[in-house]
Amino acid sequence: MAKAQTELLPLSGGKLNVSTISELCETPVWRLLNDEGLNAREAAAEIVRSPRLRASLDQIADSVRSMAAKAGDTGVFRALQPLLIMYGRPKKADAEMATWYGLYYDALGKLPMEAITYAVSEYIRTSQIHAVPAPGPLSKLAAPVAEKIWRAAYRVKFASEMSAVRARPEPTPEEKAAVRAMVADFVNGPRPDPADARPRETPQEMAARLRGVHHGAEEMRA
Numbered sequence: 001m002a003k004a005q006t007e008l009l010p011l012s013g014g015k016l017n018v019s020t021i022s023e024l025c026e027t028p029v030w031r032l033l034n035d036e037g038l039n040a041r042e043a044a045a046e047i048v049r050s051p052r053l054r055a056s057l058d059q060i061a062d063s064v065r066s067m068a069a070k071a072g073d074t075g076v077f078r079a080l081q082p083l084l085i086m087y088g089r090p091k092k093a094d095a096e097m098a099t100w101y102g103l104y105y106d107a108l109g110k111l112p113m114e115a116i117t118y119a120v121s122e123y124i125r126t127s128q129i130h131a132v133p134a135p136g137p138l139s140k141l142a143a144p145v146a147e148k149i150w151r152a153a154y155r156v157k158f159a160s161e162m163s164a165v166r167a168r169p170e171p172t173p174e175e176k177a178a179v180r181a182m183v184a185d186f187v188n189g190p191r192p193d194p195a196d197a198r199p200r201e202t203p204q205e206m207a208a209r210l211r212g213v214h215h216g217a218e219e220m221r222a
Helices: 040-049 051-067 073-085 094-108 113-126 135-164 173-190 203-221
Strands: none
Touching: 040 051, 040 135, 051 135, 073 094, 073 113, 094 135, 113 135
16 A cells, blocks of 8 residues: 555544554554564664654554454354354254354464454365364464464554653653652661760669669668
């Protein structure tokens, strides 16, 4: 898609209406969100340096987080329906169907919904076996799409946090002075209590004072 077209993606409340990985690929920031030649820190740093890329990131961040969410049991159930329509319901007793679905929920439920939907569509498109596949083949087909979504979501989080750190205001001179004083107090240790500076009695002086008190008490009784 040409640059001018990319910048005209539909907006809703200042956010891009991005709901699938293919739509995300058309955003200016996509290359950095899924470039396998960069690590997450490098990609995030490049996004944060560019006002245009930061703006694009802000527009798609919520959509990417939503895309990366687990499909869960309900999502898996919904994604499997085209297979049942295409190949028919498994020939199992009603009591066995809960266990049958449970195997798919366990294998696929942690994947993003789009990845499972893609796997089902790709299986129907390419498979020479006209039967509902086991969970394993679907999980294998879903994996590349899931990895792209998870990579993008992780980098969105990384870049957003890095951008927030850079956006923090510069501390005022007063705040800097307060921090320096705090560090100095920590390094130098607690200041001595004035009471600690008072003269202390030696053991001999204390014994003499107590003897004097004792003698004084005896004289008063006499």
